[in-house]
Amino acid sequence: MNNTTLYIKNMVCNRCIMVVQDLLGKLGFTVLHIELGKVLIQETPEKADLERIRQALEAVGFELIDDKRDRLIEQIKQEMIQLVHNCNGELKVNLSDYLSEKLHHDYSSLSKVFSETNGITIEKYFILQKIERVKELLVYDELSLNEIAALLNYSSAAHLSSQFKSITGITPSEFKKQKTHLRKGLDQIV
Known part of the structure; x- marks a missing residue:
């Protein structure tokens, strides 16, 4: 299983880190490392998983960055x-x-x-x-x-x-x- 790095817009403080870590945990992903704007998860999400992550992040004011x-x-x-x-x-x-x-x-x-x-x-x-x-x-x-x-x-x-x-x-x-x-x-x- 490969690790995946997700880049997230609008993560600007330690509270943001806690929110994103909690959100990804609730979605069933294992956070290996997290810092402002960047999360390393253990899993390799499929397209549908990425869409779930994107929607969950947007619901709390963050944005998954693909580009x-x-x-x-x-x-x-x-x-x-x-x-x-x-x-x-x-x-x-x-x-x-x-x-x-x-x-x-x-x-x-x-x-x-x-x-x-x-x-x-x-x-x-x-x-x-x-x-x-x-x-x-x-x-x-x-x-x-x-x-x-x-x-x-x-x-x-x-x-x-x-x-x-x-x-x-x-x-x-x-x-x-x-x-x-x-x-x-x-x-x-x-």
């Missing part, structure tokens, strides 16, 4: 989400080198396919992810702006503030003062 190009786009997004939201301060090389190494593709080809598919650059998507992370940290109110800047590899709090304002239209301190904090789900960022 090779779409898989690559999802892998790019998952690497950036992981980097921004789970690997606090770990980006010590530039983003292009990081993605090339992780995905084993030339950065120019990654950049081209990402831009063509999403209508924005990888760098812009990365900035949008970082801004959502800044919003989250501001709402928690446990770190200073200087600490948030250091955590997300900004050169300074001033640079973070400038980028935050250019994306959101308000400063981080204005955002903190708001009664409702308008944040986007990670799967809703382009």
Whole structure:
């Protein structure tokens, strides 16, 4: 029996992993390994099984990815989400080198396919992810702006503030003062 890798769109957090793992278990599949956007199952599903998986995933807001190009786009997004939201301060090389190494593709080809598919650059998507992370940290109110800047590899709090304002239209301190904090789900960022 061969193992099968399934690629799943919109898996953006640990809760998503738990939901997908539970769903596949209920459908009778053995999950050998699971991570954001990717599941290794023990079985080799037939066409009808894949359709059941697809329908079950869609019912809870996920999407099974068949197309090779779409898989690559999802892998790019998952690497950036992981980097921004789970690997606090770990980006010590530039983003292009990081993605090339992780995905084993030339950065120019990654950049081209990402831009063509999403209508924005990888760098812009990365900035949008970082801004959502800044919003989250501001709402928690446990770190200073200087600490948030250091955590997300900004050169300074001033640079973070400038980028935050250019994306959101308000400063981080204005955002903190708001009664409702308008944040986007990670799967809703382009």
